[in-house]
Amino acid sequence: MDVHTPKYASIDVKIDGLRVCIVKDKQVILSLPWDAALMLSKVLRRHAQVVEEIASASKIAYESAVLIRKGMPFSLTDHPAIAKEAEKEAAWNRDLRRYIPGSVKSQARVGTPKVHRDPPRRTNAKLRGNDK
Amino acid sequence: MANSFYSKGLENFLAGNLDWDANDVRLVLIDEDDDAPVLATDDALDDILAGARVDTSGSFTTKAVTDGHADADDVTLTTVTGDEFESFTIYYHTGTESTSLLMVNIDTATGLPCTPNGGDITIQWDDGTDKIFTL
Numbered sequence: 539m540d541v542h543t544p545k546y547a548s549i550d551v552k553i554d555g556l557r558v559c560i561v562k563d564k565q566v567i568l569s570l571p572w573d574a575a576l577m578l579s580k581v582l583r584r585h586a587q588v589v590e591e592i593a594s595a596s597k598i599a600y601e602s603a604v605l606i607r608k609g610m611p612f613s614l615t616d617h618p619a620i621a622k623e624a625e626k627e628a629a630w631n632r633d634l635r636r637y638i639p640g641s642v643k644s645q646a647r648v649g650t651p652k653v654h655r656d657p658p659r660r661t662n663a664k665l666r667g668n669d670k
Numbered sequence: 671m672a673n674s675f676y677s678k679g680l681e682n683f684l685a686g687n688l689d690w691d692a693n694d695v696r697l698v699l700i701d702e703d704d705d706a707p708v709l710a711t712d713d714a715l716d717d718i719l720a721g722a723r724v725d726t727s728g729s730f731t732t733k734a735v736t737d738g739h740a741d742a743d744d745v746t747l748t749t750v751t752g753d754e755f756e757s758f759t760i761y762y763h764t765g766t767e768s769t770s771l772l773m774v775n776i777d778t779a780t781g782l783p784c785t786p787n788g789g790d791i792t793i794q795w796d797d798g799t800d801k802i803f804t805l
Contacts, residue, residue, distance in 0.1 A: 645738075646680065648673035648774050648803040649796025653781030658788035659749060 595620050603627035607638040672778055675803070676759075678713035679773040683805060688771055690740045691733045693762040695773075697745060697793065699724040699755040707759060707775045715761055715770035724752040724786065727793075729763070741801040745793045750786040757782065758793070760802070774803050 550561040558575035560568040570578060591598065595617075602614045602624035615621055628634060682688045698718065700707065705722035712718065730742040757777035764770045776782075784791065795802050 646675060646803070646805050647800050648675065648776060649798065649800035650673060651776060651779045651796050651802070652794040653779050653784050654792040654794060655781065655784055655787060656789035656792070659790075 591615065591617055591620070595623070599623040599627055600631075603631060603634060604638070607634050673774070673776045674709050675774050676707075676712055676772045677710050679771065682713075682771050683773075688762055688773060691735050694764070695730040695733065695742070695760060696763045697727045697730075697758045697760045699726075699747070699750070699752075699758045699791075700775075701753040702756040702777075703753070707757065707772075709775060712772055714768050714772060715763075716767040717772070718759065724755045725750045725791075738805045739799070739801040740803050740805070741795065744795055747791045747793075749788055750791045751788050752786050754783050754785040 548562060552559045552561055554569065556572055558570050558572060559566045598615050599620050602621065605613065606624060606628035613621055613624065615624070679688065698715070700718060701722045701724050703722075705719035707718065725747050727745045727747050730745060732743045734741040757775055759772055760774045760776070762771045762773065779793075
């Protein structure tokens, strides 16, 4: 029994009995048992998601930067390079700084000193006067 | 108020017109009854009326800028007389009032306000993380 699934480009995926086949130009290029096909599909999906994250890195970084700028305690990515780019965008992106201001505050501050006032110095004349 | 930068002081630090460890830095005691500092607009010593300046220190010594903290030796003004002062301002002394740039005004400190009695007055800087000020 052949069951045809929708085409993806020029590749067909068909069911042939208990096997799943990948057909290109009417030639079977891969024939797998159903359980192996399931495992392969999971690996393909996981790898595709990793690649999708890299392909959309700038968009993810920008949207993560919006969250950082708004003080949200989570990010849209675990990818260290994209997370670093998001932090950079949050700090320096001109539009984000203009429209979501105040997230990065100045560290400038002034200390609190002490003022000591000593008693007046006693002059020799005063000393002599006090001695009398 | 509170201990604060002059806005023009921050501007002059950013513009490179102020250099903490290279400039001749001094402080002036201010009788705010005669002239209250305007932190938003005052930029140089000539913005503080001469009559409001109770006394002026000598040059700060052993200045440091480590990790953005401005620090120096404690400052002693000798045999100070005159009116009560409520604050003091740290500035870059050039010898010309109009170019002596204001940095920081300090009106919150143990011992302020203070009425001189002819004795010495010592300013003991903050030994915490902020030091004299931090940028």
